[in-house]
Amino acid sequence: MKTEKFWGSWFAFKPDNLFSSLSLEETLVGGQCFDWHEIARFHWRGKVGKAVVECRWKNERAEWRCDKKISLSEDQIANYFWLDEDYGKALNELPWRSDAVLKKCLENLKGLRILRQPLDQTLFFFLLSSAKSIPQIQAIGKTVFQKYGERLLEDIYAFPGWERLSEISESELRSLKLGYRAKYVAKSAQIIVSRKGWLESIPELSYEKAKKELLCLPGVGEKVADCVLLFGGNFLEAFPIDTWIEKSMEKRYCLHGWNSNQKIHFARIHFGKFAGLAQQFLFSAERLGFLEDL
DNA sequence: CTCCAGGAGATAT
């Protein structure tokens, strides 16, 4: 097989890494991440760092294989997919025992995870996300990566980096269909490049400080800041509230009439320090219709 | 053709 030239052999983690076919799919293409795509049923291709990686569901478990050219350890895969025992601990701390809504989410999406994505790329994707659907964000991202990023394998390109993005004019970005988001990317790029080490230092800050810093960027409001912190900064307490979650919370937790600060407060108190993980379960369960008959 | 998205920013109350 020609592909053997590129790919190492498939491997899995033992004993059981808790995924299900559905939760694996939701984790990869459910909207927290935009650089994985399906190449066959239950078989996806994406990136972990600068390495091209494939993931599939086979024989009732998740399996991975990596591009041979780049040395990527199994530990790095495990870290990206949050396969360590901390995941089980986080699940255990969620209030599913006293929350029928959350319990239903966990039953139907056993293994759903928050991926540990790079902060710079995550910020870029979520600057594009305003009033855009998942396929649209993927498409714009792919165009930008192909045009300015390093080619890794076949049609897979790396995130160009903010240094490179800062050299692109707003009008050129508009020609790539970013619309009014072109200004967000162009202006944020200038700020990021002008402050050496600033973006990289964000994961070291407290959640509150990190969020305050991100909110300085044009195009970053409450929702985008929380997405970047949760998906790109490993801040599991971040609780992004988009229109879906907002409606879901009103409906499932009877919060009609509560303002957004009150809803954030409720989430923090009720879901605790892993609120972001709860948010992801709620979001996916709602998207897939698991909560309709409650 | 009109409407509105997994928002943010500006402006008006």
Next chain:
DNA sequence: ATATCTCCTGGA
């Protein structure tokens, strides 16, 4: 503080 309007683009 809260409400409304606009901003690109594309799909319903």
